[in-house]
Amino acid sequence: MFNFSTLTTLLVLVSAAVADTMLAAVYEPGNNKLVLNPAYPVPTPGEGEVLLKVAACGVCHSDVFFLSAARPDPRTYVLGHEIVGTPSQLGAGVQNISTTQLYGVLIIDPSNTNPSTSTIGTGLDGGYAEFVLVNQSQLFPVPDGLAPEIAVAGTDSLLTVFNAVNNVAQVTTGDRVLIYGVGGLGHQAVQLAKHLGATVFAADLRPEARQLALDLGATQAFDLEDLTAVTSNGTFHVDTVIDFVATAQSFELSKAAVALSLSEGFAGLSTPGKIVLVGISADSLSFASVDLIETNIRVFSSLYGSPADMQSAFDLLSQGVIRPNVTVAPLENINTALEALTAHDVTGRMVVIPGLNSTATTRR
Incomplete structure (x- = not known):
């Protein structure tokens, strides 16, 4: 019988592996580059929330748009909204979420009452970091066998x-x-x-x-x-x-x-x-x-899509119907990646991976 005591023990064991701070690329008003902060606080999941360890985050032209100040944002937060990762810490009430499963994040939370201004990576802390906090309802399993840098296409692009x-x-x-x-x-x-x-x-x-x-x-x-x-x-x-x-x-x-x-x-x-x-x-x-x-x-x-569209996107990737042309880079190189996107020097998709210790590599 699985009881509350067992659940508490599991949460403690999972939590013990998570540090208090992390590397994060932070958007600050008036700065046309992201600020790399190696001591950004790791959030703690609350009721129904999951702390996700970021496996990959896609670099999007909308991020370039925000940094251009074409539409100034007075808030400070972690940018990045195309996210796949694995759960590191589960909040109270979270069920049927596996800590060994790769998940994609639907950035528009169905429970969000103000999605136009407060979504992950736009007002709320996003995926240009080692960890990101999401609601359980935003998580969609990635089909087995898809590499994170490929799977991330299903979350937005x-x-x-x-x-x-x-x-x-x-x-x-x-x-x-x-x-x-x-x-x-x-x-x-x-x-x-x-x-x-x-x-x-x-x-x-x-x-x-x-x-x-x-x-x-x-x-x-x-x-x-x-x-x-x-x-x-x-x-x-x-x-x-x-x-x-x-x-x-x-x-x-x-x-x-x-x-x-x-x-x-x-x-x-x-x-x-x-x-x-x-x-x-x-x-x-x-x-x-x-x-x-x-x-x-x-x-x-046309803008973004529905949960059903995310499932269709994952299916197309899993079946090999869509093969994104992807260049990967370490999270530390996020500003270089954004500059390349601004200069139209990227052919296909650019994806950053926390903890990647190599130069940019193209994958398909």
Whole structure:
């Protein structure tokens, strides 16, 4: 019989292995770099909470956005929201959580009443640290055999891609799809759209990103000059654009790629062209509604995804349908990783791993 005394003993044994302080990369208002603090307090889990030992944390463009002060945040906290890890300490009332299982973290806690401003890595301490505190309801088991640096894609980047491509754009067999921006999310979107039966095209400034898109199954990859030319002369048209850049320039080119002629638009015989905006930028996007109506364009936005989408993302990774291109680095190199992301020097995903004692390595 498993009783309270036994549970208490187990918690004490688990707790004994956790130090009082840890290395953490802290966001401080007005600082465009994270502050590495080797003595950041390790939190203690309360009712229903789990202290997770971080196995990997993905580096996201939204982190770059926060550090740019495009939208200043007055709070101080640990950044990082794409997290997988193993439980190190269980709070009271936590059940059916294994300390040997790798879990992914759903950053939007179902019980959170203010998710737009207070989520893990945005207001609440995140995963650029050795440990992170989460609610049990945020934990989802990672399929056996997935390495942490690959599994972490299922917690945000592929989760976001799945929602945008499968749920919002509803890409299906026979569609012509343009993936605009073949970065950490876009290169996974190329694979997913291809898996769903679409003919996939790609656009990116960087030759290495365009080559990655072709390697992953894209029919053609455009630089922006070539994309401008083929959309201007009417020789290129797609059903859907998934825009992972979301700048004024990308939006104009996306509209050109899905636009129908005036007569086609009013005829109402063609399926509306879709633009799905996924990227975060400081640009203001503008359009006249009459232009969208006349050219039969529908514009959608997409952000993150649901618990079911996380499960789908993990399944796609486990089955090898999606193979993220990942570069790993030690947590101590987080600012270097963020600088590389800012400079568009990362092909695919960048992931930091606490305790990794090596230089950056690419894995697929």
